Amino acid sequence: MTGSSLLAIARERGGWLVLAMLALQVGTLAMRGVMLGPEAHLLVAGILVLSLLAGAAVLWLPERAVQAVESGVRAVHARDVRASAALLLVSFALLFANVFLQQPHAWDERGILDAAPRIATFGFGGLIESYRVNPWLGPQHPPLPPLLYAVVWALGGASVFAMRMVGVVLGCGVVLLAFRIGARLFDRTIGFAGAALLLTTPLFVRTASAATNDIPLMFLFCLAILFGIRLLEAPSDRRAVALGVVIGIGLLTKYTMVFVYPVLLALLLPFGRPPRIWRLLAIVLAVSLGMLAVWLVLASTAGILERQTAKVGQLATVSTRSTRWALQGLFVRLPSALGIYAIPVILLGMWDCARSARSVRSANGFALAWLFGIGVPLVVTLPVNRFFLPAFPAVTIVMALALADRRANAVRVALLLAALCGITLLYYAWVDLSIPLSLYGGPSAPASAGTSAGSGP
DSSP states (O other), rough: OHHHHHHHHHHTTTTTHHHHHHHHHHHHHHHHHHHHOGGGHHHHHHHHHHHHHHHEEETOOOOOHHHHHHHHHHTTTHHHHHHHHHHHHHHHHHHHHHHHSSSOTTTTHHHHHHHHHHHHHHHHHHHHHHHHHHHTOOOTOOHHHHHHHHHHHHOOOSSSSHHHHHHHHHHHHHHHHHHHHHHTTTOOOEEEHHHHHTTTOOOHHHHTTTSSSSSHHHHHHHHHHHHHHHHHHSSOOOHHHHHHHHHHHHHHOOOOGGGGGHHHHHHHHHHHHOOHHHHHHHHHHHHHHHHHHHHHHHHHHHHHHHHHHHHEEEEEHHHOOHHHHHHHHHIIHHHHHHHHGGGHHHHHHHHHHHHHTTOOOHHHHHHHHHHHHHHHHHHTTTOGGGGGGGGHHHHHHHHHHHTTTTHHHHHHHHHHHHHHHHHHHHHHHHHHHHGGGGGGTTTOOOOSSSSOOHHHO
């Protein structure tokens, strides 16, 4: 086969996009191999070879095989029930498998495993005591996640496995909500593709198979957006109250739920202003902020609020105090969380959205507003990769739009995204499970404020 014919195949089969994805993956692995030293060279070389083989397999996959995959996917998402069942099955299988591929007591697990048994045993007194002695909970977090895990503990789930299953269940819920949101905003094809592509982002898979407060927040964030869509489709006071309750629960889960307010306002782009908009907004704000106010009064009475205010204020100025840290968050940690190989697809999707949202009043405009409505505030305050998770469904919707505009190559690119995510997860599993537990500080070690040994890709 001549060089010109190879170039022709590459051009016809999305080769340039595939090669860009592979170049980013290989380049990142090479840099990690240099940084980690000779003892990691064999592992990095193996992962690098697997990545190249995946790219070659996708590029030279016979066209009839591509058409068979496309036909199968089309048949699966032809009906809502069938699409939801397929997404649920695949997401549960992937997240459940990853439960066993992470070091115990990473992420938020040390703090959660310290607080949950104390709260389950001593109730409200145990909660207040946890705020006094638990360095993960006390300085910065609201009470619902430890209460949720304490309920699981009290019901017999006294293990890391049981705690992680909470993340698995809610992670599956996030995938289904992403499907419903995408289908409501665009169509069933975009909704299905956007939800499926969530499972090609390493950070989502890893956090949704661990015990954290990030996946409960992500679930509530997506649920609030779906409830916001329903409210604009059929405005009523009852739906406004329901949306306010969901937001309130989110604020009591993690304070970064506050970013949902501007994202919900951006829903006016595709749906327009409903009648009685000020009344509906007042109800949503009154219910959600009223729920938060109850907690803040209790926290002030218990002597918790002053400490949390100081800590949250300190964290919110990290970017302004360290530009280098902010740039690393934006250009290193976030791309790794999404999958460095996905960056070309994301950029193409953002470009397509920007071009097709000339009137701004479109679902494409909302997808960008969702993405930037979370991303920009975090970049200028605290760009920790996990904090971007509520924007991940917007990112994968943008990716789905990019693939929809390149249907001839969409299957090959999607298969490569899935393959490189699986390979990346194998890399993280190997590295994570090879670290002696003592280096994490053990089950009783104090959890750091906002980071852990497993803080992400």
